[in-house]
Amino acid sequence: MGFYFAQLLTGLANASSLFLIASGLSIIFGVTRIVNFAHGSLYMVGAYLAYTLVSAMDLGAFGFWLGVLVAAAIVGLIGLLIEMTILRRIYHAPELFQLVATFGVLLIFQDATLAIWGAQDLLGPRAPGLDGALRIMGEPIPEYDLALIAIGPLVLLGIWLLFRKTRWGVLVRAATQDREMVAALGVNQAWLFSATFVLGAFLAGLGGALQIPRETVSLQMDLSVIGEAFVIVVIGGMGSVTGAYVAAVLISVLNAFAILIFPQVSIVLPFIVMAIVLTLRPHGLFGAAGSEHGAPTEPEQPLRLMGEKGMMILFAAMAVFALSPVIVGDFTTVLLVDVMVATLFAVSLHFMMGIGGMVSFGHAAYFGIGAYAAAMMVKQLGIGMLPTIFLAPAVAGAGALFFGWFCVRLSGVYLAMLTLAAAQILWGITFQWQQFTGGDDGIVGVWPAGWASSDKVYFYLAFVCCIGGIWFLRRAAHSPFGYTLRGIRDSRTRAEAIGVDSRFHQWMGFTLAGAVAGLAGTIFAFSKGSVFPDSLGIAQSIDGLIMVLLGGIHALAGPILGAGVFVMIEDWVTRLAYWRVIFGIIILVVVLLAPDGIAGGINRLFARIRAVRKGGTA
Amino acid sequence: MNTVLEARNLSKAFGGIQAVDDFSFDLRRGEFLALIGPNGAGKTTCFNMLNGYLKPDRGSVRLQGKELVGIRPRKIWRMGVGRTFQITETFLSMTVLENVQMALISYHRRCFDLFSRATRLYRDRAEQLLELVSMQEHASRACSELAYGDLKRLELAIALAHDPVLLLMDEPTAGMAPSERVALMALTAEIVARQQVSVVFTEHDMDVVFAHAHRILVLNRGELIAEGTGSEIRENPMVQEVYLGGGAVFEAENEAASA
Structure with missing residues (x-):
């Protein structure tokens, strides 16, 4: 009995730390509608700062708490800086841009932290006066855990008082309900948004700073916490602080008991709970309808079929590309296969997001299923390479069919979060299920059949599959099915009013995009000869998003250009020491200066040339 | 009838x-x-x-x-049964003609067709429908550029696409x-x-x-x-009372009419 009570207390202590980071995330989303991927970085920086401050001051209990608060305050100021320099410019951008921009900030933070504090994990000081353990019902409970259990509800109370009793709090609640209305009433939005972001950042920093006696401070803190924080926010309902607390308690306590029965479950449990909650309550436990969408987007221009000149240029480019292995060395040939795989993956993601209007933060799931299915078919089932190239994407499609059924019931940020959950569940399974997937060691020795083993032959095999896949999806974009998906994206009401079953079509679109991503994963597995859990991790999903964004989401050519440029930049940049900073800056430059991506930039360039020409002849 | x-x-x-x-x-x-x-x-x-x-x-x-x-x-x-909306609902990323074509594609159950070119399907019929509402000259314009009145007419064409x-x-x-x-x-x-x-x-x-x-x-x-009918409703005292208000203006109008 005592043991179970101890587990409960551990769960509640964890809930408090999770609540601190999740509440900040939720408040920021509620007011600014920004899904802040860099929130985990603020948490991490809070921990590092607290470590430095507390170690440096060495003033006992007073010094510890002062250090924690000062660290949180500094993080609040860093938040202000981020808000004023970056976020302020993208409040009206689609949620995808905001997510990718904040991911750029995350990359910059990773390298900045590395440069300042080094790669070594740091063991934080214990909290003076709370470094012992109390015996409760015979079980030792760390005193610090008890303090945390109290801090969570105290912060919740503080936020509640702030929101109920101050004018500023009333404005925050009003903006969470209806931003436009608050702006129409003459409230200074810039100031309101900045202050909100500072509060959110402060809470994240506080959460991180309070972790130092419990957890080693490391560079992995940001990404490891952000997934869980998203889940908490979504379960509680975007924008709801109470929801965040309830969800944090729910997840942490469930987790504390579930690991007793099935120790591996902790990685996937939050995501499973989220999937269940969202299927039953599409806006989370305390979320309001309509909270799922960011800023409204401008309608895109009608699709145009390519003109004859464009076709000729395209065919010429393809011919040059097809001949390239003859000219360039094997190393470049391998890189070109990477480009094709990335392009196919980006095109499949674009089909789902750009055409289908379903933003996915977890598209890597289907890439990864394709890769793992191929590896397992070849290594464990002894199926040949060619049948595998057909079967593995079908398995990925089946996976997308399964997860898609849940996802298409939602929309906007909630849909995106559920796709992320699906990817994380699969990632957890591949990571944990050692005997089938090899866990962290992956599956190695997945080589193509003998006849296709040379780099040149494999290049042509990949060429046929990838270019074929890209051609197929472009064709589909112009087909009645593609138009139906775009129609549903534009106006679900209108689609239903002309007899279209919008959910069913979206489901099929989701599945198709998943199957094609699986094909990309299959080609990838054979070209690398191995698969690892990374292939369905968050980073792979974000890579896809960056490619689509870099190329321009509103153009069919966007993902093709974006993927090409992305792989080239990545290949060059990752050889450098602080490549994340460079990459983060590139992302921010694209988002802030060229929000319509490369394709949009080229279009604008052509439009300008045409205008100049017309002016010249007239 | x-x-x-x-x-x-x-x-x-x-x-x-x-x-x-x-x-x-x-x-x-x-x-x-x-x-x-x-x-x-x-x-x-x-x-x-x-x-x-x-x-x-x-x-x-x-x-x-x-x-x-x-x-x-x-x-x-x-x-x-066709319908139009109080606030227009159209596919803003498509042209006027494509909006009508979409209704026809759905009517002919071709929404899962992955290989045809959507813009080439049912073109003639779509153009006829646009002509019916005098929108033919706007056929290739982006729906997002239309004036509100034109959007209303487009909705009418869409609503008539399946011969309701x-x-x-x-x-x-x-x-x-x-x-x-x-x-x-x-x-x-x-x-x-x-x-x-x-x-x-x-x-x-x-x-x-x-x-x-x-x-x-x-x-x-x-x-x-x-x-x-219109005149019956106009005359109906109950309607005047609850709907039109039955105020002085109306009586004055009636007096003017009878005078």
Whole structure:
């Protein structure tokens, strides 16, 4: 009995730390509608700062708490800086841009932290006066855990008082309900948004700073916490602080008991709970309808079929590309296969997001299923390479069919979060299920059949599959099915009013995009000869998003250009020491200066040339 | 004349409020029927029970003898009911012509076709429909660039794409300039007469109602209080009382008319 009570207390202590980071995330989303991927970085920086401050001051209990608060305050100021320099410019951008921009900030933070504090994990000081353990019902409970259990509800109370009793709090609640209305009433939005972001950042920093006696401070803190924080926010309902607390308690306590029965479950449990909650309550436990969408987007221009000149240029480019292995060395040939795989993956993601209007933060799931299915078919089932190239994407499609059924019931940020959950569940399974997937060691020795083993032959095999896949999806974009998906994206009401079953079509679109991503994963597995859990991790999903964004989401050519440029930049940049900073800056430059991506930039360039020409002849 | 639509004893309550109470009417082929009433009278609730968005608590709606209650909106559309929206709903990222083509593609059950070019399907028919609403010169324009009145006409073309027997128009002229209103409803009336489509529409603009409706139903607090032609409704003292206010202006007008 005592043991179970101890587990409960551990769960509640964890809930408090999770609540601190999740509440900040939720408040920021509620007011600014920004899904802040860099929130985990603020948490991490809070921990590092607290470590430095507390170690440096060495003033006992007073010094510890002062250090924690000062660290949180500094993080609040860093938040202000981020808000004023970056976020302020993208409040009206689609949620995808905001997510990718904040991911750029995350990359910059990773390298900045590395440069300042080094790669070594740091063991934080214990909290003076709370470094012992109390015996409760015979079980030792760390005193610090008890303090945390109290801090969570105290912060919740503080936020509640702030929101109920101050004018500023009333404005925050009003903006969470209806931003436009608050702006129409003459409230200074810039100031309101900045202050909100500072509060959110402060809470994240506080959460991180309070972790130092419990957890080693490391560079992995940001990404490891952000997934869980998203889940908490979504379960509680975007924008709801109470929801965040309830969800944090729910997840942490469930987790504390579930690991007793099935120790591996902790990685996937939050995501499973989220999937269940969202299927039953599409806006989370305390979320309001309509909270799922960011800023409204401008309608895109009608699709145009390519003109004859464009076709000729395209065919010429393809011919040059097809001949390239003859000219360039094997190393470049391998890189070109990477480009094709990335392009196919980006095109499949674009089909789902750009055409289908379903933003996915977890598209890597289907890439990864394709890769793992191929590896397992070849290594464990002894199926040949060619049948595998057909079967593995079908398995990925089946996976997308399964997860898609849940996802298409939602929309906007909630849909995106559920796709992320699906990817994380699969990632957890591949990571944990050692005997089938090899866990962290992956599956190695997945080589193509003998006849296709040379780099040149494999290049042509990949060429046929990838270019074929890209051609197929472009064709589909112009087909009645593609138009139906775009129609549903534009106006679900209108689609239903002309007899279209919008959910069913979206489901099929989701599945198709998943199957094609699986094909990309299959080609990838054979070209690398191995698969690892990374292939369905968050980073792979974000890579896809960056490619689509870099190329321009509103153009069919966007993902093709974006993927090409992305792989080239990545290949060059990752050889450098602080490549994340460079990459983060590139992302921010694209988002802030060229929000319509490369394709949009080229279009604008052509439009300008045409205008100049017309002016010249007239 | 044969009856297209029979609504019988429709009732719907929201919480404690009886939005529509025991409402019945018939609609004949080719008839242009207006549903009017002050705000909160239950017009929209009625409308949504006809097109399947709301399930009535009691009552039935029969389209050419087939029950519509309990059928999904998109199935009702397939049975031959077209609709336009109070605030236009179109596919903004497509051209005007493509919007009409989409309706035809859906009608011909080609939505899962992955290999045809959508823009080449049912072009002629789509162009005909645009001509019907005098939108042919806008065919290749992006829908997002259209003026509001043109969007309304486009919606009409879309609604006519599957040769409906019944057209439901929810406040067709809301948000339009007075001259545009008259033009749109004159166009609708002409199409209705030519194609023998039956129309039920709700409307706030009495000029439009009296100018075009063959018959008018007046709702107040969820109940049908009057029914008749324009002049009958004008004369009806109960309508004047609850709907038009029955104030001094009206009496003055009547006196002026009788003088």
